[in-house]
Amino acid sequence: MEWEVVIGLEIHAQLSTTTKIFSGASTAFGAEPNTQACAVDLALPGTLPVFNENALRMAVMFGLAIDAEIGKRSVFDRKNYFYPDLPKGYQTTQLAEPIVGAGYVDIETDDGVSRRVRIHHAHLEEDAGKSLHEDFHGMSGIDLNRAGTPLVEIVSEPDMRSAKEAAAYARKIHAIVTTLGICDGNMAEGSMRCDCNVSIRPKGEEKLGTRTELKNINSFRFIEKAIEIEVERQIDLIEDGGRVVQETRLFDPDKGETRSMRSKEEANDYRYFPCPDLLPVEIDDSYIDAIRETLPELPDARRDRFIEQYGLSEYDAGVLSSYRAQADYYETVVQASKDAKLAANWVMGELARLLNQNDTDIKDSPVNADQLSGLLIRIKDDTISGKIAKQVFEVMWSEGGSADEIIEAKGLKQVTDTGAIEQIVDDVIANANAQVEQYKAAEPDKRGKMIGFFMGQVMKATQGKANPGAVNGILKKKLDALCD
Amino acid sequence: MFDKTLAELAKGLENGEFSSVELTQSYLDRIKAEDSKYNSYITVTEEQALAQAASADALRAAGNASAFTGLPIAHKDIFCTKGVKTSCGSKMLDNFVSPYDATVVEKFNAVGAVTLGKTNMDEFAMGSSNESSFYGPARNPWNTDCVPGGSSGGSAAAVAARLAPAATGTDTGGSIRQPAALCGITGLKPTYGRVSRFGMIAFASSLDQGGPMTRTAEDAAMMLNVMAGFDKNDSTSMERDVPDYTADLDKPLAGLKIGLPKEYFSDEMNPAIAAQVQDAIREYEKLGATTKEISLPNTHLAVPAYYIIAPAEASSNLSRFDGVRYGYRCESPVDLEDLYKRSRGEGFGAEVKRRIMVGTYALSEGFYDAYYRKAQQIRRLIQQDFANALLEVDVIMGPTTPHPAFRLGEKTSDPIAMYMEDIFTISLNLAGLPGMSIPCGSTEGLPVGLQIIGDYFSEQKLLNVAHQFQLNTDWHKQAPEGI
Numbered sequence: 001m002e003w004e005v006v007i008g009l010e011i012h013a014q015l016s017t018t019t020k021i022f023s024g025a026s027t028a029f030g031a032e033p034n035t036q037a038c039a040v041d042l043a044l045p046g047t048l049p050v051f052n053e054n055a056l057r058m059a060v061m062f063g064l065a066i067d068a069e070i071g072k073r074s075v076f077d078r079k080n081y082f083y084p085d086l087p088k089g090y091q092t093t094q095l096a097e098p099i100v101g102a103g104y105v106d107i108e109t110d111d112g113v114s115r116r117v118r119i120h121h122a123h124l125e126e127d128a129g130k131s132l133h134e135d136f137h138g139m140s141g142i143d144l145n146r147a148g149t150p151l152v153e154i155v156s157e158p159d160m161r162s163a164k165e166a167a168a169y170a171r172k173i174h175a176i177v178t179t180l181g182i183c184d185g186n187m188a189e190g191s192m193r194c195d196c197n198v199s200i201r202p203k204g205e206e207k208l209g210t211r212t213e214l215k216n217i218n219s220f221r222f223i224e225k226a227i228e229i230e231v232e233r234q235i236d237l238i239e240d241g242g243r244v245v246q247e248t249r250l251f252d253p254d255k256g257e258t259r260s261m262r263s264k265e266e267a268n269d270y271r272y273f274p275c276p277d278l279l280p281v282e283i284d285d286s287y288i289d290a291i292r293e294t295l296p297e298l299p300d301a302r303r304d305r306f307i308e309q310y311g312l313s314e315y316d317a318g319v320l321s322s323y324r325a326q327a328d329y330y331e332t333v334v335q336a337s338k339d340a341k342l343a344a345n346w347v348m349g350e351l352a353r354l355l356n357q358n359d360t361d362i363k364d365s366p367v368n369a370d371q372l373s374g375l376l377i378r379i380k381d382d383t384i385s386g387k388i389a390k391q392v393f394e395v396m397w398s399e400g401g402s403a404d405e406i407i408e409a410k411g412l413k414q415v416t417d418t419g420a421i422e423q424i425v426d427d428v429i430a431n432a433n434a435q436v437e438q439y440k441a442a443e444p445d446k447r448g449k450m451i452g453f454f455m456g457q458v459m460k461a462t463q464g465k466a467n468p469g470a471v472n473g474i475l476k477k478k479l480d481a482l483c484d
Numbered sequence: 485m486f487d488k489t490l491a492e493l494a495k496g497l498e499n500g501e502f503s504s505v506e507l508t509q510s511y512l513d514r515i516k517a518e519d520s521k522y523n524s525y526i527t528v529t530e531e532q533a534l535a536q537a538a539s540a541d542a543l544r545a546a547g548n549a550s551a552f553t554g555l556p557i558a559h560k561d562i563f564c565t566k567g568v569k570t571s572c573g574s575k576m577l578d579n580f581v582s583p584y585d586a587t588v589v590e591k592f593n594a595v596g597a598v599t600l601g602k603t604n605m606d607e608f609a610m611g612s613s614n615e616s617s618f619y620g621p622a623r624n625p626w627n628t629d630c631v632p633g634g635s636s637g638g639s640a641a642a643v644a645a646r647l648a649p650a651a652t653g654t655d656t657g658g659s660i661r662q663p664a665a666l667c668g669i670t671g672l673k674p675t676y677g678r679v680s681r682f683g684m685i686a687f688a689s690s691l692d693q694g695g696p697m698t699r700t701a702e703d704a705a706m707m708l709n710v711m712a713g714f715d716k717n718d719s720t721s722m723e724r725d726v727p728d729y730t731a732d733l734d735k736p737l738a739g740l741k742i743g744l745p746k747e748y749f750s751d752e753m754n755p756a757i758a759a760q761v762q763d764a765i766r767e768y769e770k771l772g773a774t775t776k777e778i779s780l781p782n783t784h785l786a787v788p789a790y791y792i793i794a795p796a797e798a799s800s801n802l803s804r805f806d807g808v809r810y811g812y813r814c815e816s817p818v819d820l821e822d823l824y825k826r827s828r829g830e831g832f833g834a835e836v837k838r839r840i841m842v843g844t845y846a847l848s849e850g851f852y853d854a855y856y857r858k859a860q861q862i863r864r865l866i867q868q869d870f871a872n873a874l875l876e877v878d879v880i881m882g883p884t885t886p887h888p889a890f891r892l893g894e895k896t897s898d899p900i901a902m903y904m905e906d907i908f909t910i911s912l913n914l915a916g917l918p919g920m921s922i923p924c925g926s927t928e929g930l931p932v933g934l935q936i937i938g939d940y941f942s943e944q945k946l947l948n949v950a951h952q953f954q955l956n957t958d959w960h961k962q963a964p965e966g967i
Contacts, residue, residue, distance in 0.1 A: 042810075044582070046681075046685045048686075084808050273797075276797055279719055
């Protein structure tokens with residue numbers, strides 16, 4: 001049987017406010033446990049929440065970016081359940097009247113599928129703390145630093161049809177929230193978390209299959225992997241005569257499996273009701289319009305402009321515009337180097353390679369856009385070859401310095417002086433009688449390939465610094481002269 | 485000295501008749517000597533009170549005293565007080581020392597008031613008799629076999645027994661007005677949002693409101709001057725100017741239109757109370773007021789709606805008491821579920837558990853529409869009843885309670901009978917309206933309370949109406965025998 005995969009995503013994005021959604025405590029990551037939890041976060045008796053307007057503003061920005069209806073009136077509800085990292089015994093969230101209504105994003109996968117994914121709604125809520133089960137004297141520890149961090153939960157419709165589409169959707173949301181500057185997008189630190197609802201149905205069937213919810217997915221790659229594994233599990237299960245049970249499953253990247261966390265029967269009755277400590281949030285058109293004015297260029301618009309303005313391929317433009325810091329970096333390099341294509345190759349090539357290798361965000365890149373621009377300028381004016389440029393770049397990455405400083409210090413300047421090159425070429429030819437004889441004996445149309453040997457010898461002699469174009473010309477002229 | 489009102493004590497301090505330290509010390513001595521009879525205090529903060537009194541005297545000597553500087557008061561043990569046990573009448577918080585002051589407490593501290601201690605109350609403010617307190621019931625100074633009412637029973641008893649000139653209380657369904665009526669004192673529940681709830685341990689957030697419990701309306705005005713106002717820490721407090729509540733006290737009442745809801749004067753009411761309230765109304769007519777019968781047709785729905793909404797909110801508000809971060813924790817829990825079940829099972833008393841269960845049930849999937857949503861609809865009907873009535877009259881009057889103080893233990897086995905004691909007070913909380921109870925008579929040696937209800941933010945009017953009555957009667961001056 002041919003199966004169709006149906007996927008919907010719930011993405012939690014931590015908003016980059018400096019303080020929490022309902023208290024004045026800091027939201028900075030990585031502090032000592034419980035040093036960023038005030039009386040409100042600890043849910044001391046008598047404390048009350050006060051809504052952080054910055055979180056509202058950021059949620060509205062997101063709503064505008066996905067072309068959604070903004071809730072002029074939104075209401076906070078309490079979701080009641082007991083857990084040690086949930087200090088109040090309820091999570092303050094939005095259920096019936098969220099801040100962001102229905103919207104959509106357009107996605108493209110790298111194998112060329114494009115699709116509009118509808119977003120059901122997005123709502124504001126508070127994050128819980130963390131339970132630390134390891135290395136704590138045999139007990140569980142509770143860290144409430146994260147408790148009360150503002151989240152926007154983005155709930156998609158079940159519109160995705162493959163693991164690749166799900167990952168592309170998550171990347172697009174990531175691109176939007178980072179471009180808006182409302183989330184740092186750091187998935188490893190949990191700033192953006194993703195739950196995937198996965199089901200399968202026979203191709204052509206309208207009715208949705210029973211879904212499972214996958215949790216603990218903290219990278220785009222894992223989204224793809226977890227879904228692929230889960231889809232395979234569901235297909236095997238059904239084809240073996242079993243049935244899928246509605247449940248929450250944990251993705252284990254080490255074992256490459258998903259396993260059951262809790263079934264629907266074990267699920268809590270959350271007893272939602274409107275939070276009486278917070279008034280409904282009411283905003284008007286002028287508030288929304290003022291925020292609209294502040295929106296930066298969004299990833300899709302920027303991608304289209306990159307194609308139009310810089311002549312980039314759709315793929316390159318898509319990659320470069322997917323992350324605001326990267327797109328900004330790229331445009332700085334373009335402006336200084338005046339070569340959009342070269343800049344694209346380097347930002348997506350060498351730079352991306354070293355960033356990945358060192359697990360570094362482009363914002364923290366040891367080579368800044370000005371340094372890279374300096375390097376590209378020296379490639380363009382033939383001071384160095386592309387190959388030497390890679391050496392310079394490596395030095396730049398590990399030791400710092402401008403391109404000119406490194407070229408100077410390491411003596412990497414390209415030899416373009418034809419007199420000097422001619423001298424070296426003469427020496428190479430004089431010391432390669434056998435190869436010269438072969439060259440002379442070869443058919444004229446095969447000789448082009450044979451020049452490579454001499455080229456290599458010249459480059460060896462000049463430590464790669466000779467201008468390859470010049471060397472090629474001189475070699476050809478001198479060797480062909482020998483053949484006459 | 486113990487018979488003096490706040491206003492009189494303020495004059496005494498101002499005229500140098502006594503210092504705040506002397507005044508405070510004499511109250512502390514009296515509490516020590518007398519409170520075993522009434523159990524009105526859970527904690528007496530002697531050391532802190534004397535230190536505050538000394539600073540108040542210093543402030544006065546430096547010429548920086550305000551109207552309230554040096555006046556001793558007591559706080560209901562529902563208000564968080566920094567460095568002092570804040571138990572909320574519960575075993576659950578018997579070990580809880582608050583690291584911060586409630587906004588109300590902070591405001592009194594800021595004007596140089598002195599805190600004598602923390603008064604007894606029904607556990608988590610759930611009760612109408614003070615019998616659900618972990619610390620044993622406070623007793624009615626008019627008859628110590630009787631309850632003082634609740635949940636602010638300790639505050640009412642302390643003021644009636646002259647163990648504090650005034651106290652703070654909180655009112656979720658009548659918890660200021662009912663004990664004020666039963667103990668023969670003056671109590672004011674302000675408009676919802678007038679007084680900050682920050683640091684006031686939540687029972688039912690949409691109904692809770694703090695207010696003064698005093699001997700006179702004038703004193704209540706002085707207290708409210710300190711307590712009222714917007715608080716950025718409480719989103720439900722109203723951003724609205726605070727008038728001087730003492731300014732209008734002396735306005736004549738000629739032309740005042742009083743509404744008398746026929747639902748509040750039914751045949752089932754205690755006839756003695758009905759008669760006393762009628763007498764009080766006649767007194768108002770003598771002062772130039774006119775009366776008119778009005779109808780609040782949904783009154784009978786108030787108690788049932790309240791006993792859905794209040795427990796529903798309470799079931800969620802009390803979830804934080806889980807034995808994890810503070811408060812009572814059971815001995816040697818074997819796992820998380822055991823920790824929760826035993827900490828809450830052992831830490832909460834019966835009435836609190838009953839309400840948590842009722843509230844949890846009312847919010848459960850499949851029951852929400854039938855209970856919680858329906859109750860909220862009734863709430864709007866009740867609001868509308870009052871809005872319609874207040875188009876025709878300036879204030880509404882009636883009895884505060886259907887009966888005078890009852891005997892300890894009389895209603896503990898019949899929760900419904902206990903809940904019906906709040907029938908006249910509860911609808912104001914549902915509507916968010918302000919209301920006062922003032923002494924207006926006595927039956928079988930027990931006080932009777934008159935309830936005065938006004939429109940939103942009409943506290944000035946209520947205080948004026950109450951004060952004029954007190955200028956012309958002396959029910960508020962009567963003291964229990966032996967006091």
